[in-house]
Amino acid sequence: NAGVTQTPKFRVLKTGQSMTLLCAQDMNHEYMYWYRQDPGMGLRLIHYSVGEGTTAKGEVPDGYNVSRLKKQNFLLGLESAAPSQTSVYFCASSYSAGPITDTQYFGPGTRLTVL
Amino acid sequence: AQSVAQPEDQVNVAEGNPLTVKCTYSVSGNPYLFWYVQYPNRGLQFLLKYITGDNLVKGSYGFEAEFNKSQTSFHLKKPSALVSDSALYFCAVRDGNAGNMLTFGGGTRLMVKP
Numbered sequence: 255n256a257g258v259t260q261t262p263k264f265r266v267l268k269t270g271q272s273m274t275l276l277c278a279q280d281m282n283h284e285y286m287y288w289y290r291q292d293p294g295m296g297l298r299l300i301h302y303s304v305g306e307g308t309t310a311k312g313e314v315p316d317g318y319n320v321s322r323l324k325k326q327n328f329l330l331g332l333e334s335a336a337p338s339q340t341s342v343y344f345c346a347s348s349y350s351a352g353p354i355t356d357t358q359y360f361g362p363g364t365r366l367t368v369l
Numbered sequence: 370a371q372s373v374a375q376p377e378d379q380v381n382v383a384e385g386n387p388l389t390v391k392c393t394y395s396v397s398g399n400p401y402l403f404w405y406v407q408y409p410n411r412g413l414q415f416l417l418k419y420i421t422g423d424n425l426v427k428g429s430y431g432f433e434a435e436f437n438k439s440q441t442s443f444h445l446k447k448p449s450a451l452v453s454d455s456a457l458y459f460c461a462v463r464d465g466n467a468g469n470m471l472t473f474g475g476g477t478r479l480m481v482k483p
């Protein structure tokens with residue numbers, strides 16, 4: 255099992271450009287999440303999905319969109335990148351929201367720089 | 370609202386000594402508490418979690434954490450630190466009565482010196 259994978263690993267964008275980050279998991283998890291990590295701020299939830307075809311806003315959703323067309327994939331889009339979106343982005347997945355099965359498993363991250 | 374505080378940005382400890390990384394939390398319902406570790410240029414790895422029951426939770430790599438309801442704390446501990454334990458540690462909390470959103474602390478960098 256590959257677990258949670260993220261594509262690409264690194265990316266540099268100019269202000270105003272768009273891009274899509276891909277997250278894939280092979281654990282048949284229902285829940286998927288996108289976080290951003292900034293120094294000293296821990297991880298903050300951008301958007302999440304509780305199943306195929308569903309998405310919901312997290313703590314910091316502005317400037318991002320997501321889609322979950324297939325259960326195993328969760329896409330994060332930036333329509334018009336801004337320097338404030340320079341960050342490391344992590345995808346995670348969990349089997350469900352129950353207390354036994356809610357442990358989140360993380361991908362290796364995507365380092366995004368917006369100039 | 371739920372929140373987590375990790376009061377120390379960095380903890381330094383000598384190899385072989387015990388280590389403690391502190392975490393306090395605030396939730397309105399029942400807390401589910403987690404510790405994750407992040408090695409350089411890697412994603413977060415799950416270490417352990419508390420749901421209910423025994424206040425001392427044992428996890429991966431010899432780590433354990435003690436849940437203290439009265440002090441709203443969930444400190445991470447290890448009896449004997451290794452240089453390879455040097456990493457960034459995150460505490461996280463979920464309100465058991467309010468969905469599946471995890472709130473993370475700001476992280477504590479653990480430095481274990483030989």
